Amino acid sequence: MSEIREILGVFFIGLGVFFYVVGVVGLVRFPDIYMRIHSAGKVGLLGLVGLLIGTAFIFPETTLQAIALIIFFVIGTPVASHALASAAYRSGVPMADSQRDDFAEVRKDDVVPDYPEASDATTSAGGVD
Amino acid sequence: MIESDLVQTVLDISLLVMVGLLIVTSWRVVVGPSPADRLQAIDMITTILIGVIVLLSMVEVKAFYISIALALAALSFVATVSIARYIQEGRMF
Numbered sequence: 001m002s003e004i005r006e007i008l009g010v011f012f013i014g015l016g017v018f019f020y021v022v023g024v025v026g027l028v029r030f031p032d033i034y035m036r037i038h039s040a041g042k043v044g045l046l047g048l049v050g051l052l053i054g055t056a057f058i059f060p061e062t063t064l065q066a067i068a069l070i071i072f073f074v075i076g077t078p079v080a081s082h083a084l085a086s087a088a089y090r091s092g093v094p095m096a097d098s099q100r101d102d103f104a105e106v107r108k109d110d111v112v113p114d115y116p117e118a119s120d121a122t123t124s125a126g127g128v129d
Numbered sequence: 130m131i132e133s134d135l136v137q138t139v140l141d142i143s144l145l146v147m148v149g150l151l152i153v154t155s156w157r158v159v160v161g162p163s164p165a166d167r168l169q170a171i172d173m174i175t176t177i178l179i180g181v182i183v184l185l186s187m188v189e190v191k192a193f194y195i196s197i198a199l200a201l202a203a204l205s206f207v208a209t210v211s212i213a214r215y216i217q218e219g220r221m222f
Contacts, residue, residue: 003133010139013184017143020180024150027157027173033166036157040169044176051183055195058136059187065195069179069202076206080172083210087217088165 009057016050019043032096033088041081048073140188147181164216168209175205 026039052066095101154177157170179198186194215221 006133006136010135013139013143016180017146020147020150020177023173024153024177027170028153033163033169036166037169040173040176044173048176048180048183051180055183055187059190059192061192062186062195065192065199066183069195069199072199072202072206076202080206080209080213083213083217084165084169084172087168087213088163090217091163091165093163093165 005057009054012050012054012057014054016047016052016054019047019050023047033093034085034095037081037085037088041077045073045077136187140184144181144184144188147177147184150177151181165213168212168216172205172209175201175209179205 020043023040023043026043027036030036030039049070052070056063056066089103151174154170154174158167158174161167161170179202182194182198182201186192186198211221
Protein backbone atom coordinates (compact mmCIF):
# COMPACT_ATOMS: atom_id res chain seq x y z
CA MET A 1 0.00 0.00 0.00
CA SER A 2 2.73 2.40 0.93
CA GLU A 3 4.59 1.46 -2.23
CA ILE A 4 1.63 2.36 -4.42
CA ARG A 5 1.36 5.72 -2.66
CA GLU A 6 5.03 6.47 -3.20
CA ILE A 7 4.94 5.50 -6.86
CA LEU A 8 1.88 7.70 -7.46
CA GLY A 9 3.56 10.59 -5.65
CA VAL A 10 6.75 10.22 -7.67
CA PHE A 11 4.70 10.11 -10.87
CA PHE A 12 2.89 13.35 -10.05
CA ILE A 13 6.08 15.10 -8.96
CA GLY A 14 7.71 14.10 -12.23
CA LEU A 15 4.70 15.40 -14.13
CA GLY A 16 4.86 18.71 -12.28
CA VAL A 17 8.57 19.21 -12.91
CA PHE A 18 8.02 18.32 -16.58
CA PHE A 19 5.34 21.01 -16.88
CA TYR A 20 7.61 23.53 -15.18
CA VAL A 21 10.38 22.76 -17.70
CA VAL A 22 7.95 23.16 -20.61
CA GLY A 23 6.74 26.48 -19.22
CA VAL A 24 10.24 27.89 -18.82
CA VAL A 25 11.20 26.75 -22.31
CA GLY A 26 8.17 28.64 -23.60
CA LEU A 27 9.10 31.65 -21.49
CA VAL A 28 12.55 31.76 -23.06
CA ARG A 29 11.76 30.77 -26.64
CA PHE A 30 8.50 32.48 -27.61
CA PRO A 31 8.92 35.73 -29.57
CA ASP A 32 6.12 37.75 -28.03
CA ILE A 33 5.00 38.72 -24.53
CA TYR A 34 1.46 37.52 -25.16
CA MET A 35 2.65 34.04 -26.15
CA ARG A 36 4.93 34.02 -23.12
CA ILE A 37 2.02 34.86 -20.84
CA HIS A 38 0.09 31.99 -22.39
CA SER A 39 2.97 29.60 -21.79
CA ALA A 40 4.03 30.62 -18.31
CA GLY A 41 0.55 31.17 -16.90
CA LYS A 42 -1.06 27.89 -17.85
CA VAL A 43 1.95 25.67 -17.60
CA GLY A 44 3.19 27.10 -14.31
CA LEU A 45 -0.24 26.43 -12.81
CA LEU A 46 -0.25 22.84 -14.07
CA GLY A 47 3.27 22.22 -12.75
CA LEU A 48 2.43 23.49 -9.29
CA VAL A 49 -0.77 21.43 -9.16
CA GLY A 50 1.20 18.33 -10.12
CA LEU A 51 3.80 18.97 -7.42
CA LEU A 52 1.13 19.52 -4.77
CA ILE A 53 -0.76 16.34 -5.67
CA GLY A 54 2.53 14.44 -5.43
CA THR A 55 3.17 16.04 -2.05
CA ALA A 56 -0.24 14.98 -0.81
CA PHE A 57 0.52 11.39 -1.81
CA ILE A 58 4.01 11.16 -0.31
CA PHE A 59 3.46 13.32 2.80
CA PRO A 60 -0.23 12.92 3.76
CA GLU A 61 -0.25 15.46 6.61
CA THR A 62 -0.07 18.29 4.10
CA THR A 63 -3.17 17.32 2.13
CA LEU A 64 -5.43 20.06 3.47
CA GLN A 65 -2.89 22.82 2.94
CA ALA A 66 -2.12 21.48 -0.53
CA ILE A 67 -5.79 21.63 -1.45
CA ALA A 68 -5.99 25.22 -0.17
CA LEU A 69 -2.94 26.19 -2.23
CA ILE A 70 -4.37 24.51 -5.35
CA ILE A 71 -7.68 26.37 -4.98
CA PHE A 72 -5.87 29.67 -4.44
CA PHE A 73 -3.69 29.16 -7.49
CA VAL A 74 -6.52 28.04 -9.75
CA ILE A 75 -8.33 31.26 -8.88
CA GLY A 76 -5.34 33.59 -8.75
CA THR A 77 -3.18 32.69 -11.74
CA PRO A 78 -5.74 33.53 -14.48
CA VAL A 79 -6.45 36.86 -12.81
CA ALA A 80 -2.76 37.75 -12.66
CA SER A 81 -2.24 36.64 -16.27
CA HIS A 82 -5.17 38.73 -17.40
CA ALA A 83 -3.88 41.79 -15.55
CA LEU A 84 -0.45 41.26 -17.10
CA ALA A 85 -1.80 40.92 -20.64
CA SER A 86 -3.97 44.00 -20.20
CA ALA A 87 -1.02 45.97 -18.85
CA ALA A 88 1.23 44.89 -21.73
CA TYR A 89 -1.41 45.69 -24.34
CA ARG A 90 -2.36 49.10 -23.01
CA SER A 91 1.22 50.20 -22.42
CA GLY A 92 1.84 49.53 -26.09
CA VAL A 93 4.02 46.42 -26.18
CA PRO A 94 4.03 45.34 -29.84
CA MET A 95 2.92 41.91 -31.02
CA ALA A 96 5.04 39.57 -33.11
CA ASP A 97 4.70 39.78 -36.88
CA SER A 98 2.21 37.05 -37.61
CA GLN A 99 -0.45 38.42 -35.27
CA ARG A 100 -3.64 40.32 -36.07
CA ASP A 101 -4.57 43.20 -33.79
CA ASP A 102 -8.34 43.43 -33.67
CA PHE A 103 -8.40 46.10 -31.00
CA ALA A 104 -6.06 48.60 -32.62
CA GLU A 105 -8.83 51.14 -33.21
CA VAL A 106 -10.18 50.78 -29.71
CA ARG A 107 -6.73 51.15 -28.24
CA LYS A 108 -6.13 54.41 -30.09
CA ASP A 109 -8.70 56.08 -27.88
CA ASP A 110 -7.65 54.98 -24.43
CA VAL A 111 -3.94 54.36 -24.75
CA VAL A 112 -1.99 55.49 -21.73
CA PRO A 113 1.67 56.47 -22.00
CA ASP A 114 4.21 54.17 -20.42
CA TYR A 115 5.44 56.21 -17.52
CA PRO A 116 3.72 58.48 -15.03
CA GLU A 117 5.70 61.62 -15.71
CA ALA A 118 4.57 61.56 -19.32
CA SER A 119 0.87 61.30 -18.51
CA ASP A 120 -1.87 62.96 -16.59
CA ALA A 121 -3.19 59.64 -15.36
CA THR A 122 -3.12 60.77 -11.75
CA THR A 123 -5.83 63.30 -12.47
CA SER A 124 -8.01 61.29 -14.81
CA ALA A 125 -10.71 59.03 -13.45
CA GLY A 126 -9.71 55.94 -15.42
CA GLY A 127 -9.85 53.66 -12.43
CA VAL A 128 -12.74 51.48 -13.45
CA ASP A 129 -12.67 49.55 -16.70
CA MET B 130 8.41 9.48 6.10
CA ILE B 131 11.00 9.44 3.34
CA GLU B 132 12.19 5.87 3.70
CA SER B 133 12.61 4.71 0.13
CA ASP B 134 15.52 5.49 -2.14
CA LEU B 135 13.22 6.11 -5.08
CA VAL B 136 11.47 9.06 -3.44
CA GLN B 137 14.73 10.50 -2.15
CA THR B 138 16.37 10.35 -5.59
CA VAL B 139 13.39 11.87 -7.37
CA LEU B 140 13.22 14.70 -4.84
CA ASP B 141 16.92 15.49 -5.23
CA ILE B 142 16.75 15.51 -9.03
CA SER B 143 13.58 17.64 -8.95
CA LEU B 144 15.22 20.20 -6.67
CA LEU B 145 18.24 20.43 -8.99
CA VAL B 146 16.02 20.92 -12.04
CA MET B 147 13.93 23.58 -10.32
CA VAL B 148 16.96 25.59 -9.26
CA GLY B 149 18.24 25.40 -12.83
CA LEU B 150 14.87 26.72 -14.00
CA LEU B 151 15.19 29.63 -11.58
CA ILE B 152 18.49 30.62 -13.20
CA VAL B 153 17.09 30.28 -16.72
CA THR B 154 14.05 32.39 -15.84
CA SER B 155 16.15 35.16 -14.34
CA TRP B 156 17.74 35.46 -17.80
CA ARG B 157 14.36 36.63 -19.06
CA VAL B 158 14.17 39.16 -16.21
CA VAL B 159 17.48 40.65 -17.32
CA VAL B 160 16.79 40.55 -21.07
CA GLY B 161 13.03 41.15 -21.33
CA PRO B 162 12.54 44.25 -23.48
CA SER B 163 9.53 45.77 -21.75
CA PRO B 164 8.57 46.19 -18.06
CA ALA B 165 5.66 43.78 -18.56
CA ASP B 166 8.11 41.09 -19.69
CA ARG B 167 10.14 41.50 -16.55
CA LEU B 168 7.07 41.47 -14.34
CA GLN B 169 5.86 38.30 -15.98
CA ALA B 170 9.23 36.58 -15.56
CA ILE B 171 9.28 37.58 -11.89
CA ASP B 172 5.82 36.09 -11.48
CA MET B 173 7.09 32.84 -13.00
CA ILE B 174 10.11 32.94 -10.65
CA THR B 175 7.74 33.14 -7.69
CA THR B 176 5.78 30.17 -9.01
CA ILE B 177 9.00 28.16 -9.30
CA LEU B 178 10.03 29.24 -5.79
CA ILE B 179 6.73 27.97 -4.43
CA GLY B 180 7.46 24.65 -6.13
CA VAL B 181 10.92 24.59 -4.49
CA ILE B 182 9.36 25.22 -1.08
CA VAL B 183 6.84 22.42 -1.63
CA LEU B 184 9.67 20.04 -2.54
CA LEU B 185 11.68 21.14 0.51
CA SER B 186 8.71 20.37 2.75
CA MET B 187 9.01 16.77 1.64
CA VAL B 188 12.79 16.63 1.94
CA GLU B 189 12.82 18.01 5.48
CA VAL B 190 9.49 16.39 6.50
CA LYS B 191 8.00 19.60 7.85
CA ALA B 192 4.34 20.22 7.05
CA PHE B 193 4.30 23.92 7.87
CA TYR B 194 6.44 24.73 4.82
CA ILE B 195 3.26 24.51 2.74
CA SER B 196 1.85 27.39 4.82
CA ILE B 197 4.90 29.45 3.89
CA ALA B 198 4.20 28.62 0.25
CA LEU B 199 0.59 29.75 0.69
CA ALA B 200 1.67 33.10 2.15
CA LEU B 201 4.20 33.60 -0.64
CA ALA B 202 1.51 32.82 -3.23
CA ALA B 203 -0.88 35.38 -1.74
CA LEU B 204 1.76 38.11 -1.59
CA SER B 205 2.96 37.37 -5.12
CA PHE B 206 -0.58 37.56 -6.47
CA VAL B 207 -1.21 40.96 -4.91
CA ALA B 208 2.18 42.25 -6.05
CA THR B 209 1.71 41.08 -9.62
CA VAL B 210 -1.75 42.56 -9.99
CA SER B 211 -0.81 45.91 -8.47
CA ILE B 212 2.40 46.31 -10.47
CA ALA B 213 0.53 45.34 -13.65
CA ARG B 214 -1.94 48.08 -12.81
CA TYR B 215 0.93 50.49 -12.34
CA ILE B 216 2.35 49.59 -15.76
CA GLN B 217 -1.08 49.93 -17.34
CA GLU B 218 -2.28 53.20 -15.88
CA GLY B 219 0.77 54.94 -14.52
CA ARG B 220 -0.53 54.79 -10.98
CA MET B 221 -1.21 51.99 -8.59
CA PHE B 222 -4.42 52.99 -6.77
